[in-house]
Amino acid sequence: SAEFLWTMEATLATVMARGGVTAYEVAETTTGDKLVGLAYAHPLADKVPYQATVTGEWVHRVVSSSTVEAEHTGLVHSAPGHGPEDFELGQTLGLPVFSPVDGRGHFTNEAGVYADKPVKEADAVIIEDLRAANALFAAETLVHAYGHCWRCKTPILYRATVQWFLRVAPIKAKMVDEVRRVAWYPEWAGAARQMDWTQNLRDWCLSRQRYWGIPLPIWRCTKCGHWIVVGSSDALRKAQGYADGMDLHRPGIDRVVLPCPRCREEMRRVPDILDVWWDSGVASWASLGYPARDDEFRRWWPEDWIVEGPDQTRGWFNSQLAAGVVAFDRAPYDSVLMHGWVNGPDGRQMHKSLGNVIEPETVVRKFGVDALRFYMLSVNALWDDKTFQEDGVRNANRTLNILWNVLRFATTYMVLDRFDPTTPDFASISGHLRPEDRWLLSRLEGLKMTVNAEFATYSLHRAFRSVESFILDDLSRWYVKLVRGRTWTEAEDRDKLAAYHVLFETLRTVAVLLAPVTPFIAEAVYQRLDGKKLSVHLLDWPSAQEERLQPDLERSMSIVQ
Structure with a gap:
């Protein structure tokens, strides 16, 4: 038929x-x-x-x-x-x-x-x-895209279940306004990425069917189905099964029974726990003890700045934003830095299965942690992905070694001459500064200005590239060569002391500028050079002395170079 x-x-x-x-x-x-x-x-x-x-x-x-x-x-x-x-x-x-x-x-x-x-x-x-049933026309295996568990690579089965949701529609407009208000670094992380996610945000599924986590604070009547949200442990004090100081996690919390206000039958907690992203969303004020107390909250909240990777567009950035708007009608942060990923040497994401994983401990043992940090922050912008290259760490280590060699050169002669930067002080020998001394001081003040300007926009790569260029090109390859002969003079000489003062101030300033990224060598430089304070991290952050800037001298020196 x-x-x-x-x-x-x-x-x-x-x-x-x-x-x-x-x-x-x-x-x-x-x-x-x-x-x-x-x-x-x-x-x-x-x-x-x-x-x-x-x-x-x-x-x-x-x-x-x-x-x-x-x-x-x-x-x-x-x-x-x-x-x-x-x-x-x-x-x-x-x-x-x-x-x-x-x-x-x-x-x-x-x-x-x-x-x-x-x-x-x-x-x-x-x-x-x-x-x-004569209802099969053909049967074969097809290869197509399908969701898998990211951990064990097992195919996922989708199934509909009853869950609790935070309705987003009433707060979405305010969330969008807050994305516009917050300062994002880079700017497109907010204006494009976070804005797109927020504008298309769906209701937030708050419940999870797991054992460990914050218990969903909802009690439902076993008879009439009426349910309530419990806002604090105070509301449970008269409940059956509650004891002061008890652990409010499972299983103890599941034994706490409330009377139904409608039918007086038992109300028991729904067995679900809260999505862990809700924990992260309220962290900025919960970690300060709010709302149980508000002293620390009034001192520290909201957050000035948070930092995370691009996956947090739908994670921590979003959970804090939603929870903050619900609780305070604002985001709990004022600025956000979104960093990029570190990929393997082949440019792909690091995975053990791909054999391209670089263990940080291996790199640290080979080059030291300061070299790794210096490389990571100077190789490219924080928000760009990094293709890890060991040669980059090797070059960073070389730069720090050159700085150390300059320190050894300076301190060797300073020690021999019993140099004390306070006697005579800088002001008393300023008249003996040669053009190369004033040039380096001008370059040093320009470096301070550059670093501070780049720090203001989280452009740390440009800031530390400037420091590296100063160490290699201005200090080591030029100034040290120019003043080496002056340090060989055996007699008490103001010309020599002027060079010592310039080297002292330069190395001390460079140590402070490097301290956030290379704390170990920065500390070592400072302690060997000065050490009057307990740590380099206790020194004031340097600001530029604009009266020392001499652009004409810098232009003339560039011609000489």
Whole structure:
């Protein structure tokens, strides 16, 4: 007897070949919209009783969807209980959410004869049942994109479950305003990336079905279903099972019972816990003890600045933003720095499976942690991804070694001459400064200005590249060569003391500028050079002395160089 099959015209030959059909004819041609509303019989209704009894205007009918790919027959089944796109389409059309899969990935009793079978293991049985019902046109294995667990690489099963959500619509406009208010580094991290995420933000699923975490503070009546949100432990003090000072995590909190204000029956906590991103979202004030007390909160909140990677657009940046707007009608931070990723030497993300992982400890043992830090902050902008190169760390180590050699040169002669920067002080020998001394001091003041300006916009790569250039080009390769002969003079000489003062101030300033990124060598330089304070980190941050700037002298020196 004749059989009829609806398929896309463009794929007719391919579909027939896959079904092993060589002789066929086109009985009818129509457009897809004409098929919408066409009813069909579920092929396994006798196996899954639910499918034989379910009713609804669009149940077992062809519907239109913008997510179906133009491939194969162009017709796919819809499972509103097993995928976000199908769920949303089902909600639009009033389709019931049928999800006969439990938390183990096994079919429930609603799945009829397939009950208790692991979902993927049941595939073969279902295929054979379709074949027996003469409802299987072709069966083959297709390779396509599919969600997998990022940890164990196991395919994911989507299933619809009852959850608790934070409704975003009432706060979205304020969240968007706050994204505009906050200072973002780089600017596009907020104006483009965070703004796009926030404008398209969906309701936030707050509940999780796990054991450990912050218990969802919702108690529901076991009889009438009335539920309440408990805002603090004070509301539980008169509850059955509560004791002062008790651990409010599971399992103890699950034994706390409240009376229902409506029917006086027992209210028990729903078993879910809160999404950990809610923990992170309230961290800025919860860590200060607020709202139990407000002294630290009034002193430290809101946050001046936070830093994280691009994945936190939907993570920490977003969770803090949403929680802050709910609680305080503002974001809990005023500025955000979004850093990039560190990739392997091949430019790909580091994964053990790719064999491109670089262990920081290995690099530190070889070059020291200061060299690694200096490389990481100077190689490119903080917000750009970094392709790790060991040669870059080697070069950074070389720069720091050159700085150390300059220190050794200076202190060797300073010690021999018992140099004391306070007697005579800088002012008393300023008249003995040579052009090269005034030039280096001018360059040093320019360096301070550059570093401070770049720090203001978190352009640390440009700041520390400037420091590196100063160490290599201005200090080591030029100034030290020019003054070396002056340090050899054995007699008490103001000209020599002037060079000592310039070297002392320069090295001390460079140590302070390097202290945030290379704390160990900065400390060593400072202690060997001066050491009057306990640590280099106790010195004031340097500001430029503009009266020392001599642009004309710098231009003349560049000609000499």
